[in-house]
Amino acid sequence: MELLDFTKFRIIDAIDIVLVAFLLYYLYRLVKGTVAINIFIGIVIIYGIWRLTELLQMELLSKILGGFLGVGMFALIVVFQQEIRKFLLMLGSTNFSARKRILKKFNLFKGEAQLSTDVSAIIKACKKMSGSNTGALIVIQRNNSLDFVKQSGDEMKMEVNQPIIESVFYKNSPLHDGAMIIEENHITATRVILPVSNDRNIPLRFGLRHRAAVGITEKTDAVCIVVSEENGQVSYLKEGDFVLFEDLEELKTMLEKDLRK
């Protein structure tokens, strides 16, 4: 067994360790709150056990785990496809401002945060829908991809504006059922079915629409606005929780802050 020789520890080794720690940290931040986190943790655990079996010279088990990890790498590429694409896009991009934008997505570059969503149009639409007791469920994507839920609805690409949001949720509209997904300043899907949260702490007065908003904000870093059909109440959800606000003006300020990147 090869013994660790700390006298041969070079500066470059320290840099190597710090870089791997950074990589793991940013990978963790990227997948935190999504379903991919369980796979990420699973692979880290298997890798830890594999190294241990190697150290203890348990040949059979270490061979099996080593083989499994080889396949695990492919699973990793499939699961993190979106993130890998963004990362490669950044590396290959010759346009510096695009690179800066993607770097900001990874939170490695702290520039002045930019807001690309027309929050004012969303809030105005919510105010109108609240006044007419029109039910609405709006999910706004942040860093985590929402592609896994988008496929359940109708994909589209329409610029965010107040009348369009209102007409989607208008009671007789064929699109009013389910959730609307907003990415940057575009409505990218309607009639989306979201995963419903099983959290028993959600008050019983909230039905499926609110549970679906809790569900998607638990699993991803998206934020959600719900307008109740029952009483017109507007709710804001983030990280699987209801966020309290005084009035829609305060909600607008909160949204603007949360959507800056």
Ligand SMILES: Nc1ncnc2c1ncn2[C@@H]1O[C@H](COP(=O)(O)OP(=O)(O)OP(=O)(O)O)[C@@H](O)[C@H]1O
């Ligand atoms: N999983 C889901 N994903 C997306 N939309 C959903 C989901 N479940 C329910 N909805 C939407 O919510 C609508 C109303 O559901 P429900 O009455 O149970 O919600 P609620 O939370 O009580 O809201 P409200 O206060 O508006 O009645 C449904 O007609 C549907 O459009």
